[in-house]
Amino acid sequence: MSVIRRTISTPILLTLILIAIALIAVTAGSRPFNQTVIDIFLRVILVVGLYIFIGNSGVMSFGHIGFTCLGGYAAAWLTIPPMMKQTLLPGLPDWLMNAQLPYWAGAIFAALWAALWAAMFGKILMRLSGIAASIATFAMLAMINTVYSNWESVTAATSSVVGIPIIRSIWPYLIAAIIAVIVAWLHAISRAGLALRAARDEPTAAAASGVDIPKQRLIAFTLSGVVMGMGGALFAHSIGVVTPDTFYLTLTFTTLSMLVVGGIGSLSGAVLGVVILSSLIQALRWLEAGVTIGTTTIAIPNGLQEIALGIVMILILIRRPAGIMANSELRWPRPNLDAANPQNPGEDPRPQTTQQQ
Amino acid sequence: MSLLALSNLTIRYGRLTAVRNVTFTLTEGEILFITGPNGAGKSSLLRAIAGVTPPAGGRIDFAGQDITGRAPEDIARMGLSMVPEGREVFGSLTIEENLLVGTGMHAATRNWRSRAATELEAVYATFPILKDRRHSQAGLLSGGQQQMLVIGRALMTNSRLIAIDEPSLGLAPNITDQVYERLIALRAHRALTLLIVEQSSTRAQLVGGRMILMRGGEVLLDGDARAMGQSEAMQAAYFGYGEH
Numbered sequence: 001m002s003v004i005r006r007t008i009s010t011p012i013l014l015t016l017i018l019i020a021i022a023l024i025a026v027t028a029g030s031r032p033f034n035q036t037v038i039d040i041f042l043r044v045i046l047v048v049g050l051y052i053f054i055g056n057s058g059v060m061s062f063g064h065i066g067f068t069c070l071g072g073y074a075a076a077w078l079t080i081p082p083m084m085k086q087t088l089l090p091g092l093p094d095w096l097m098n099a100q101l102p103y104w105a106g107a108i109f110a111a112l113w114a115a116l117w118a119a120m121f122g123k124i125l126m127r128l129s130g131i132a133a134s135i136a137t138f139a140m141l142a143m144i145n146t147v148y149s150n151w152e153s154v155t156a157a158t159s160s161v162v163g164i165p166i167i168r169s170i171w172p173y174l175i176a177a178i179i180a181v182i183v184a185w186l187h188a189i190s191r192a193g194l195a196l197r198a199a200r201d202e203p204t205a206a207a208a209s210g211v212d213i214p215k216q217r218l219i220a221f222t223l224s225g226v227v228m229g230m231g232g233a234l235f236a237h238s239i240g241v242v243t244p245d246t247f248y249l250t251l252t253f254t255t256l257s258m259l260v261v262g263g264i265g266s267l268s269g270a271v272l273g274v275v276i277l278s279s280l281i282q283a284l285r286w287l288e289a290g291v292t293i294g295t296t297t298i299a300i301p302n303g304l305q306e307i308a309l310g311i312v313m314i315l316i317l318i319r320r321p322a323g324i325m326a327n328s329e330l331r332w333p334r335p336n337l338d339a340a341n342p343q344n345p346g347e348d349p350r351p352q353t354t355q356q357q
Numbered sequence: 358m359s360l361l362a363l364s365n366l367t368i369r370y371g372r373l374t375a376v377r378n379v380t381f382t383l384t385e386g387e388i389l390f391i392t393g394p395n396g397a398g399k400s401s402l403l404r405a406i407a408g409v410t411p412p413a414g415g416r417i418d419f420a421g422q423d424i425t426g427r428a429p430e431d432i433a434r435m436g437l438s439m440v441p442e443g444r445e446v447f448g449s450l451t452i453e454e455n456l457l458v459g460t461g462m463h464a465a466t467r468n469w470r471s472r473a474a475t476e477l478e479a480v481y482a483t484f485p486i487l488k489d490r491r492h493s494q495a496g497l498l499s500g501g502q503q504q505m506l507v508i509g510r511a512l513m514t515n516s517r518l519i520a521i522d523e524p525s526l527g528l529a530p531n532i533t534d535q536v537y538e539r540l541i542a543l544r545a546h547r548a549l550t551l552l553i554v555e556q557s558s559t560r561a562q563l564v565g566g567r568m569i570l571m572r573g574g575e576v577l578l579d580g581d582a583r584a585m586g587q588s589e590a591m592q593a594a595y596f597g598y599g600e601h
Binding site for chain 2: 002003006191194195197198200201202204205206207208209210211265327
């Protein structure tokens with residue numbers, strides 16, 4: 001049985017979950033709820049982008065939102081009408097000043113632009129391991145933020161870059177999230193993904209088997225840069241405004257905590273972490289705004305949302321220290337395993353959500 | 358024909374000499390046990406042969422080429438794999454994925470998966486238990502199965518010589534029996550040359566073959582394992598009385 005056939009149920013199930021969320025939004029038909037669902041899809045893209053590198057390499061990165069920043073501003077440069085750019089961003093070169101691409105073409109270039117920088121940074125950073133690598137990626141985030149906060153003529157420094165066409169339909173975001181899931185899945189089952197995961201488990205043994213660890217990490221880093229850049233472009237189109245601080249610490253830690261809660265080593269965990277935490281955040285927001293039952297309105301005090309969210313995250317990590325999915329993926333139940341496993345009938349060695357280690 | 362030849366091999370860690378002037382040759386298809394008490398330099402010798410620890414002096418030839426000081430991945434590609442002590446399996450990967458990594462991730466060949474399929478079947482034929490559980494995570498295997506897996510991974514490189522450091526470490530005796538049974542069958546089937554480090558000489562006497570007894574970084578005895586079994590020199594090597 002080929003590796004694709006054996007693992008394809010994971011991206012299919014995740015895609016179905018995303019489509020189901022989109023259908024709920026369509027059925028509900030309310031505009032604020034639409035925006036909530038768009039936010040979920042955006043976070044799915046970003047967290048899956050993080051998973052491609054962090055999940056497979058085991059190296060924690062605090063810098064990936066920097067690529068989202070690169071993607072977001074690239075989308076702004078490519079899609080804001082030239083008239084507005086002339087007053088807002090007078091330092092742009094002519095070819096960029098006169099460009100006005102449709103949002104999807106802008107997103108493709110934004111993804112490539114982010115990948116270019118990921119490849120260049122990665123070439124230097126991927127030799128590092130462990131905490132040194134994490135600190136270096138954080139420094140990279142700070143560098144990108146500093147440049148974008150100060151290069152007034154092309155980024156408008158810390159003031160908002162406005163005029164980015166706003167896309168309110170949920171479908172482009174859904175499609176991009178599905179693309180991110182498929183890219184992550186294909187990478188994970190590829191030879192590069194296999195080599196990288198081996199290096200994550202036992203670096204010495206992997207190197208002795210011929211795995212070029214810096215190279216495999218660079219491949220994943222660049223690929224995750226593509227996804228983060230695409231996410232940044234769509235992020236810009238979802239709100240129509242970018243500032244350097246849109247893509248800084250808050251977004252970094254929101255997305256990382258979703259990945260950790262879902263399970264760092266699992267693609268399903270990346271998606272479910274976003275879906276579960278986002279739903280929770282939304283539910284708490286409604287409660288803060290007040291729910292009317294009959295004639296009485298019940299509302300929780302303002303600020304309780306953050307506290308409740310924190311408590312839930314702690315509880316999840318106490319119960320499942322490796323995240324909701326740990327290292328496993330969502331799959332179809334596989335009855336055929338028993339047939340291939342006559343000595344242990346009934347024993348499925350990899351149950352759907354069993355927690356390993 | 359000699360497959361592996363060591364001449365005057367010396368290994369030092371700083372000022373400590375772990376292995377001193379060791380010379381021996383290993384013929385293709387032979388099984389050689391290196392035994393000796395703790396600190397005899399057995400593992401150091403193995404690590405030097407695999408290229409993990411560069412020797413301080415002497416020379417190592419493998420398949421007619423000088424491999425002294427070469428990188429471990431180069432040596433592995435030439436057909437000499439080492440199974441290190443402590444069973445380093447890729448715990449979160451499946452058994453099959455562990456074996457696939459063993460095919461050598463260096464060669465940029467197309468269709469590597471289908472090419473690896475032949476090797477995979479050969480390993481599964483040797484260790485049927487691995488085939489039964491090929492899609493389970495390697496970290497969930499028992500110690501004996503993990504030992505079989507790392508040996509299987511070494512076999513995936515199509516090795517001519519496999520050097521194994523303490524295959525019986527931490528295994529129940531009957532599981533050790535199984536591992537050895539497989540190794541012996543494999544040797545007969547694939548004309549594999551085996552270099553096995555064990556602390557105790559009991560296993561070597563049970564299996565038969567050639568045995569080198571080391572102590573304090575030097576070779577004390579070299580000969581037939583069974584014949585050596587009851588000799589006084591052997592007891593002297595372990596317990597330190599006799600000619601010393």
